[in-house]
Amino acid sequence: MKASAQTTNSNDLSSYLAPGRYVDSDHPAVIAFARRVADPSMTPREIAVKLYYAVRDEFLYDPYYFDTTVEGLKASHVIEAGRGFCVPKAALLAAAARALGIPARVGYADVRNHLTSQRLYEMMGTDLFVFHGYTELWVDGQWLKATPAFNRSLCEKAGIHPLEFDGSADSVFHEFDVSGRRHMEYVHDHGTYADLPRDELLASWRVHYKTFADWGQVAADGGADFAQEVGKPS
Template sequence: MTFEYSPFGWPEPGAAWLEATEFLDHEHPAVRAFAHDAVGDARGTREKAVRLFDAVRDRIRYDPYHIRMKPEWFRASTVLQDGRAFCIPKAVLLAAAARAVGIPSAVGLSDVTNHLNSPKLRERMGGREIFLDHGWAALCIDGKWLKASPAFNAELCARMKVPPTDFDGEHDAVLQAMDAQGRQQMTYLRDHGVWSDLPYERIRLDFEGYYPGSLWLAGPSATEFGAGN
């Protein structure tokens, strides 16, 4: 069962936010192994969350052309097996890994604009300026919910001269508003809420109604940055 919560508040961090689900399949051996390897000897919820964020951000390569609109491609275990993903599956993996070490988590969706979007990806998106349903994870750390977006791996950010998104376990870690040259990069337009499991059908219907099918039939992987989703 998927539990939706209003974007105007945060849920109580109960059992619904720790369970294994269809997409946050943290009981899968690969997800549990990934989470415990990433956490290592970390002590305390905050340090564990930071290490998980870094692991998902940098071990899973961000690829906005690698979109597959089948449920299995959005599961945390599949993301690990594939090693590359766009923002929504990476958020799912972070949320699942957090639950694997006892940190309540959720999947959040927002609409954003990326002012550095590449012409190639914009064309693939059908000329759309808004990235619909950008995915991020919400982590409950010491009773406080925080937003954490592990989308852009540090290696990619360095190549494109954009500072990586860092997470300190005390403040939200959302995608960069500015690049290294001070140019506006990302604007969050609206939040849609958080879910205890990925609302796959909502995302599928949103994508099929908003983007051309070529977005998830792209074929080769990305070699450029230019994407907020």
């Protein structure tokens, strides 16, 4: 189900609290993770902030670990694998928030990454990340964007500003890196969903990425350190 931030109110949040197929907030591993990170007695803002940083930093951002199976895109799979790309990491933040009673949903935007690595550029054939995943959390009566993709250690190695989130304002990718080079440019926002729209994502990736069918083989070869690749001159 696709949603509109403009029409949401406190009376229609049930779909953003219920478990989804991919935002599997009822999975034991998700529940255990959420309860380890934050106490249900905390304020929604405190819970949201703690969960954001735990998802951002405890699970490595790895665009080469590209499992697009039903199981591979679930929030719980990120916990099992210890890593993931932006889409399942966003699902994990949403699932953990729901597990602690915070309404949450997943959103997607087309983002141009001006500092993508040469290897990733060759794999994708472009620097446009279509359907980049983010999370929206309902905190203090408003939807806030949170982007938990890039873990701090990756950012430090790559010279990228790590994204901070204080539970009171949107947290989206920076336009520039620490050296002032152009970094992220938001091109198009696809909106938000109660659960991950797998069929829509796969269809869009097949259209935009001509080599999409081969990505599983590219990702499976391993041996890449994405943190060392990002931001290097191509």
